Amino acid sequence: MAKFLLVNFAKTDGQNTASELWDTYYASGSFTSPGAEFDNYSKPSEGFKTVLCDGQVVDGELTSDLHPVGMDLLETESIEDSIEIAKKCPLLSVGGAVLIHKYHN
DSSP: OEEEEEEEEESSOSTTSOHHHHHHHHHTSEEEOOGGGGGGOOOOSSOOEEEOTTSOEEESOOOSSOEEEEEEEEEESSHHHHHHHHTTOGGGGGTOEEEEEEOOO
């Protein structure tokens, strides 16, 4: 299993998204909070995937009017598995996006 960092982006803070959607999303994978482990985080310069609100997956970092509103660590077998789980993020339904990359601490 590998750890992947998922950074959630939105035009708003995402608080208006129904809590049931968040509960379902977090139940779909092995999520953990970055917590203290994130204190020494160093963002890699490549290897990003971004899931857009229409479900499209693009290579590279997000460049738009969205801003980061949260992040999670997810343990999966591959980045492809992480992408499938990220496609369930409730913020996608309100125009958000999820940036994904392998977590190196």
